[in-house]
Amino acid sequence: MQGIMTGKDILHKMKAKAGFGSSSSDTGKGKSKMSKHITHGYQLIKGKSNHDMEDYIVAQFKKVQDNELGLFAIFDGHSGHDVADYLQSHLFDNILNEPDFWTDTESAIRRAYFVTDSTILEKAVDLGRGGSTAVTAILINGQKLFVANVGDSRAVICKNGEAIQLSVDHEPSMEKKSIESRGGFVSNLPGDVPRVDGQLAVARAFGDKSLKRHLSSEPHVTVEMIDDDTEFAIFASDGLWKVMTNQEAVDSIKHIKDALPAAKHLAEEAVNKKSKDDISCIVVKFH
Template sequence: MSQHSSVAGASRPVKEAGFFTKIKNVACLKSSSSSDKGKGGKGKSKSLSNKVSHGFHLVEGQSGHKMEDYHVAEYRKRKNHTLGLFAIFDGHLGDRVPTYLKDNLFNNILEEPNFWKDPEAAIRSAYSSTDKFILDNSMQLGPGGSTAVTAIVIDGKDLWVANIGDSRAVVCERGSANQITVDHEPHAERRRIEKQGGFVTTLPGDVPRVNGQLAVARAFGDQSLKAHLSSEPDVRHVPIDSTIDFVILASDGLWKVSC
């Protein structure tokens, strides 16, 4: 996992202070393309209905690795619905897998035939089929992998969040922060990993790792570890009302930074 951080967020006009104000200020400084990537980037825009604004910010850390984080922050019109699509993909062992996810995961979700009737089932199915494609095409996409946190806002009323790995989504509701994703860490899934023939190492000064390598228990790709990894997402539905101030999506470079 890289030590870069990526942040994407969506918000309604509210007043708040402290940490979240700083995050929003950083993520919404100036207009820019939603597909920018590199050593850093930032931008903001509004939905087609002007009810929800969103922004993003990318920062390259001190690890010496090249940037492997990608993001999506855009709105689309589908079947008379307005969809807000937001995601963070935190890659490792190369950027081909997160690049593929940026370009294809939301398309795969929206093309599921039951998306409008059962968004959760559609998201789960698309995550699974997307991971299968990545594994089947590892010669082209490489040996690496990626975590993911995705958020779909439907007509400004319903928020569907899914994740695998340790990129998180946090909702600010009435001024209080609530994490709505699950960090898929190896120690929490040790029993499943060992049942599938793998192991979890916990060495002094290091984080738990699957087979001594990967610091997350779920990810896209990673063919060499796939027998012991999962690509099953946790999915959460949050109705959007006046109590929801904003949502932040970010990679572990933000949430796990040492102060």
């Protein structure tokens, strides 16, 4: 017998249609209305852990005034998924509501990251003490791409067959001095990777109230012009990058014409390579 659809089910369907995703397996696609040749596809696959899916994505084209924005993001939650869910719903709105978004986009992104993180910390009673990494991309009129990130979710573009990383993996070992200057420490124990205060394997993240004195939420921001040599972009959580290099990811999909099959192929390749983490992947094709 068919069950009754709850409000949560309806919201999930609405989000999926709009290009928001997170479940055991979510997939979708879309295309630019301004530049018909620009398309996107996404795939999420839940990992083998016992906790709920903690990856969230945004992938949509949005008309703002006389401009079209491509909004793409990967949010990889940890110690719970509420912070990542909050980011999915609020971060882009906060960026676009910055008064100087159109005149100084990079500063607007940096300020919105700070404001959003501050709000998450204030709402820790409701959202919990967990956190999330993020990689966000704003494509303006199909020509100019602003990429920002905190943590180890990654953005890679392909130009003439070559993989170019636009984000920075914020690893604790790379930021050890700044972490120690704030009173924290970096340790490989327990476990086998460097962690802030022996707990978190990234040096920058949203939330994580208990570690915030020793963490940063300052994003790395890159601006990339989309030209005739730019073939496609990949945005993905570390569930993909733990088992594939940038060039391997690019090489595995460069002969796949459509964005959605490309995103599906990448996620499935990560599973085949024994990734146990949640995997979320967006592919944006420019030609």
